[in-house]
Amino acid sequence: MSSRHADTRQHILDTGNRIIAAKGFSCVGLNELLQASEVPKGSFYHYFKSKERFGQALLEDYFDSYLRQLDALLEAPGLTARERLLRYFQQWRATQAEEGDEQKCLVVKLGAEVADLSEAMRVTLRDGTERIIGRLAGCIAAGVADATLPQLDADASARMLYQMWLGASLLAKLQRNASPLDQAWAATLQRLSA
Amino acid sequence: MSSRHADTRQHILDTGNRIIAAKGFSCVGLNELLQASEVPKGSFYHYFKSKERFGQALLEDYFDSYLRQLDALLEAPGLTARERLLRYFQQWRATQAEEGDEQKCLVVKLGAEVADLSEAMRVTLRDGTERIIGRLAGCIAAGVADATLPQLDADASARMLYQMWLGASLLAKLQRNASPLDQAWAATLQRLSA
DNA sequence: GGTGCAATTAGACCAGTCGTCTAGAGCCGA
DNA sequence: TCGGCTCTAGACGACTGGTCTAATTGCACC
Numbered sequence: 385m386s387s388r389h390a391d392t393r394q395h396i397l398d399t400g401n402r403i404i405a406a407k408g409f410s411c412v413g414l415n416e417l418l419q420a421s422e423v424p425k426g427s428f429y430h431y432f433k434s435k436e437r438f439g440q441a442l443l444e445d446y447f448d449s450y451l452r453q454l455d456a457l458l459e460a461p462g463l464t465a466r467e468r469l470l471r472y473f474q475q476w477r478a479t480q481a482e483e484g485d486e487q488k489c490l491v492v493k494l495g496a497e498v499a500d501l502s503e504a505m506r507v508t509l510r511d512g513t514e515r516i517i518g519r520l521a522g523c524i525a526a527g528v529a530d531a532t533l534p535q536l537d538a539d540a541s542a543r544m545l546y547q548m549w550l551g552a553s554l555l556a557k558l559q560r561n562a563s564p565l566d567q568a569w570a571a572t573l574q575r576l577s578a
Numbered sequence: 579m580s581s582r583h584a585d586t587r588q589h590i591l592d593t594g595n596r597i598i599a600a601k602g603f604s605c606v607g608l609n610e611l612l613q614a615s616e617v618p619k620g621s622f623y624h625y626f627k628s629k630e631r632f633g634q635a636l637l638e639d640y641f642d643s644y645l646r647q648l649d650a651l652l653e654a655p656g657l658t659a660r661e662r663l664l665r666y667f668q669q670w671r672a673t674q675a676e677e678g679d680e681q682k683c684l685v686v687k688l689g690a691e692v693a694d695l696s697e698a699m700r701v702t703l704r705d706g707t708e709r710i711i712g713r714l715a716g717c718i719a720a721g722v723a724d725a726t727l728p729q730l731d732a733d734a735s736a737r738m739l740y741q742m743w744l745g746a747s748l749l750a751k752l753q754r755n756a757s758p759l760d761q762a763w764a765a766t767l768q769r770l771s772a
Numbered sequence: 773g774g775t776g777c778a779a780t781t782a783g784a785c786c787a788g789t790c791g792t793c794t795a796g797a798g799c800c801g802a
Numbered sequence: 803t804c805g806g807c808t809c810t811a812g813a814c815g816a817c818t819g820g821t822c823t824a825a826t827t828g829c830a831c832c
Binding site for chain 2: 407485487491492493494500501513540543544546547548549550551555558564568570571
């Protein structure tokens with residue numbers, strides 16, 4: 385696999401991410417995608433077997449990069465586990481609240497649409513969210529260990545928080561307003577206190 | 579407006595609900611919808627100005643019926659406010675966990691997809707969810723008043739619970755598994771206790 | 773420079789898209 | 803019986819959808 389090959393593939397993926405995060409998966413036709421990436425249609429099927437496989441690759445790429453950032457955040461040195469966890473949610477809130485047409489979190493944007501459309505994409509989303517929850521649970525466990533968090537069931541708390549933030553992002557999207565995220569932030573603080 | 583008129587219109591809406599709740603809005607073409615409802619295309623455009631307006635009507639109809647059921651549930655006589663509220667979430671859990679391809683909650687299924695697609699549909703979803711949250715807040719306030727619930731900020735709690743359940747439904751959809759809903763149930767009980 | 777093979781592209785293909793439009797069927801009051 | 807509505811029927815147009823095959827390109831090796 386030449387570097388040019390990898391480049392073009394990644395370029396289609398990056399462009400796809402931008403467009404699909406704004407419009408959804410089914411709504412975006414190959415034409416639009418290819419025109420935006422300035423890649424001829426024929427090439428697309430060289431790099432991806434089908435639109436569905438492309439979508440799956442898009443999600444894999446998304447989760448890889450998301451988890452990389454998440455790991456960097458949750459392993460930041462010189463902070464307590466509590467601080468690291470809160471920074472993650474604070475950042476979620478900030479990212480979601482940003483201006484811009486595209487939905488930053490592909491789980492929110494594509495989850496419901498794609499789950500019934502493609503089993504492969506559903507599984508990719510499921511596994512990705514499980515990995516995210518796993519990292520959060522790890523950080524909560526560390527917080528319990530270093531006593532910066534109260535005695536919590538790490539896994540259950542991680543799941544509950546993640547769910548709540550997903551719902552908050554969805555509601556924020558409907559309202560075009562960050563207040564559901566503020567709501568989630570307040571509830572998060574409450575949950576992570578005594 | 580003759581009753582036949584209302585019937586056909588409602589019939590298209592009902593069929594549309596079934597199909598769109600399973601596949602999403604963009605994914606379902608008029609042909610599929612019309613074939614399933616056994617209504618000719620000409621009629622469709624008699625009753626609805628466009629596919630988008632149809633989608634909006636679908637959501638309005640959905641929220642109307644949802645709120646009717648919700649009101650029945652939250653005003654059930656002979657139960658404390660706490661019991662009525664818990665019954666709602668219990669029912670949410672039961673409904674979501676049911677077998678069947680379609681997503682029962684259109685907010686979960688269509689929210690993210692439609693918010694960036696159609697301003698009219700987004701606003702309909704926003705207003706509908708606000709009304710739901712309003713009812714929940716009312717019930718929580720009643721629970722605080724009749725002392726079956728602890729002292730809670732009714733509005734904030736309603737929002738937080740609704741968000742969490744939305745996220746839980748999304749995750750349950752990805753996992754094809756009710757455990758996120760059990761999680762939400764546990765967190766709900768915790769929140770509504772002391 | 774020439775050869776052979778893989779990587780890449782161009783575009784044909786047709787089923788499907790939404791929406792328009794015309795023609796007429798059915799109904800109802802006068 | 804007529805006039806005038808609402809509603810149905812479905813052909814049609816202009817276009818987009820994803821897919822695939824055949825042609826072209828680029829490159830390594832001789």
